Amino acid sequence: MKTFLVDQNGYYGEFGGAYIPEILHKCVEDLRNMYLEVMQSESFKKEYEQLLRDYVGRPSPLYLAKRLSRKYGCKIYLKREDLNHTGSHKINNTVGQILLARRMGKKRIIAETGAGQHGVATATVCALMDMECIVYMGKTDIERQHINVEKMKMLGATVIPVTSGNMTLKDATNEAIRDWCCHPSDTFYIIGSVVGPHPYPDMVSKLQAVISEEIKKQLLEQEGRENPDYLIACVGGGSNAAGTIYHYIDDMRTQIVLAEAGGKGVETGLTAATIKLGQTGIIHGARTYVIQNEDGQIEEPYSISAGLDYPGIGPIHANLAAQKRATVLPVNDDEAIEAAYELTKLEGIIPALESAHAIGALSKMEFKPTDVVVLTVSGRGDKDINTYLRQGAAAKFPCGHPTYDCQA
Template sequence: MKMDYNVSEDGYYGEFGGAYIPEILHANVEKLKAACRTYLDDEAFKKEFYGLLRDYVGRPSPLYYARRLSEKYGAKVYLKREDLNHTGAHKINNTIGQILLARRMGKTRIIAETGAGQHGVASATVCALMNMPCVVYMGETDIRRQRLNVQKMEMLGAEVRSVTSGNKTLKDATNEAIRDWCCHPEDTHYIIGSTVGPHPYPDMVARFQSVISEEIGRQLQEKEGRSYPDYLIACVGGGSNAAGTFYHYLNDERVKLVEAEAAGLGIDTDRSAATIHLGRKGIIHGARTLVMQTPDGQITEPYSISAGLDYPGIGPVHANLAARGRAEVFAVTDTQAVDAAFELTSLEGIIPALESAHALAVLGLKKFRPDEVVVITVSGRGDKDMETYIQLFQTRKTDKR
C-alpha cells in the first residue's frame, strides 16, 4: 500500500501530532482550525498572500546552481536561496500567512517565540506592516548571542521579552508564549514559527512554507527539464523550512528526503539537540512527537551552536518521516556545520545562517552520483551569526600560524 505522509483529518502524521492543550485554549484552536478550512483555499486569501510574497518578500527566491560545490562533491548541487527573502530567511513566508489569518479572525494582538531571532524579526515585520502590536518571547541566552536581531525587532516596534527560565533558549521562550496565550485567549493570536505545537499549527505552517517546494518544481523544470530533484536536503529544529522544502514531494518516492539536525558536540555527549536520534515519544508544546527527555519524562536541555536548532522536540511531520524511513536523518556537529559555512563562503561567496550550514554539511557526509540533482535549502543568511563566525575565523587563522 502506498504511504501518505500528509496530515490526517484529525491532525496526525502517523502516530505523531494531535492537540494536547489546556481547556482555556480549546476555543482558540478550534477557531484557528475553522479559519484554516475557510481561508487557506479561498481565492481572495491566496491572492493577497501570494501578492505579498511577490511584491513584499521578493519571491520567487532563486534556485542557484552552485558550480564549485557541484565540482567538489560530484553532483548537480542547487541552492534554494531563502536567505534572499525580505528579513533574511524563510520565516517571513509563514508570518505573512498567519497574520492574514489573524486579521480575518478578528485578533488584535500578536505574540511569537523566537530562538535565532529570524522568526521574531519576521513576526515584528508583518505586525509593523499590518499595524498590530507584537510581543516576542526570546530566551536570555539567545538574546545575548543574537543581539542584532533583537535590535531589529525593537526598531520594528515589537516588545522583546527576555525569558530567564530553563536553558533560556527556544523551548523556554515557547513555554512563556503559551502562558501568555492562555492569559489572553480572546484578542491574541500566537504566530508559532515552526511545524510544532497543536494541530492545526504543524500543517498550517507547512502549507504556508510549501511555496518553497512549489517554486523548486517550476525552477527545476526550467533548469533540468524535470520538475523533481533526486535529493532534497534541509536542516531541522522544529522543521518549518524542511517541511516547506519537502511539501509537494512527500509522497513522491523518486525524491529522497534528507534532514540535518543539530548534534552539537556529538550525540554521544550531553551537549546535543539531535532529537530524532536521541528523543523518545512524548508530548511537548501541544503535540505528540519525539522529545529529548530523561527516563522519567523530564525534558532534557538541548544544545547547539545554532540558536534556531536547539529545540528538544521536532515537528510531528518529521518524527513521522523518520519513523517510517521516508527521510534520512544526519546528526551534524557544530564543527561540521561551521566547516560547511566557511566552505560555502569561500567557494560560492554566500555566507549562510548557522542553521542552514547544518544542511550544507550533508554534502560531506553522503555520496552522490554525477548525474544526481541535489537541492539544498539555504534557509537564512549569516548576518545574525557574524559575531560567532568572526570569533571562529580569527581562532582558525591563529591556529594556522
C-alpha cells in the same frame, strides 16, 4: 494511496494531535475550523501571493552552485531563502498567519523566537499590518542574537527576555503559551515552525510549501525535470524542511535528507539531535520525538545554532523518520562552522548557522555524477558573524577558516 501528510484528525502517523490546556481549547478549535477555509479562499490567496511577490521578493532563486557541485561530484542547486525580505524563510509563514489573524479579528500578536529570524519576521508583518507584537526570546539567545533583537525593537515589537530553563527556544515557547493562556480572546499566536498543537504544523507546512512549489517549476526550467534525486534541509522545529519537501513528500523518486544539530556530539549530552536521541512524548501541544530522561522530563538541548536548539521536532518530520521516508544526519557544531566557511569560500554565500548544518550534511553522503541535489539555504549569516569570527579566531587562521591555508 499512502500519504505522509496530515490526516483529518491532525496526526502524521502516530505523531501530532492537540494536547492543550482547557483554556486554549476554544482558540485552537476556532483556528482548526477556520484555517483551511480562509487559506483556500480566493481573497486570501490573492493577497498572500501579492505580498509574497511584491513585499517578500518571491520567487527566491534556485541557484546552480558550480564550485560546490564540483567538490561533491554531482549537481547541487541552492534554494535561496536567504534572499527573502528579512533574510530567511520565516517571512513566508508570518505573512500568511498575520492575514489569517486579521480575518479572525485578532488585535494582539505573540511569537517565540530562537535565532531571532522568526521574531524579526513577525515584528515585520505586525508593523506592516499595524498590530501589537510581543516576542518571547530566551536570555541566552538575546545575548547571542543581539542584532535581531534590535531589529525587532526598531520594528515596534516588545521583546520579553525569558530566564527560565536553558533560556533558549524551548523556554521562549513555554512563555508564549503561558501568555496565550492569559489572553485567549484577543491574541493570535504566530508559531514559527511546524510544531505545536494541530493545526499549526499543517498550517505552517502549507504556508512554507511555496518553497517546494517554486523548486518544481524552477528545476523543470533548468533541468527539464521536476524531481531532484535529493532534497536536503536543516531541522530544528523543521519549517524550512517542511516547505522544501511538501510537494515531494509522497513521491518516492526523491530522497529526503534532514540535517539536525549534533551540538558537541550526540554522545556528549550537549546536543539537539532530537530524532537520533528522542523518545515519543508530548511537547508544546503535540506528540512527537522529545529529548527526555527516564522519568519523562525534558532534557535541555544544546546547539551552537539558536534556531536549532530545540528538544522536540515537528511531528511531520518525526513521522518521516519513523517511517524511514527521510534520512536524518546529525551535524556537529564544528562541522557546521566548517561548512559555512566552505560555502562562503566556494560560492560567495554566507549562510545562517542553521543552513550551515544542511551544507554540513553533504560531506556525510555519497553522490553519483548524474545526481541532482536541491539544498535549501534557509537564512543568511549576518546574524551569526560574531560566532563565525569567534570560532575562526579559535582555529588560528587569518581568514578564520579551520581547514584552508589562507596564506597560500
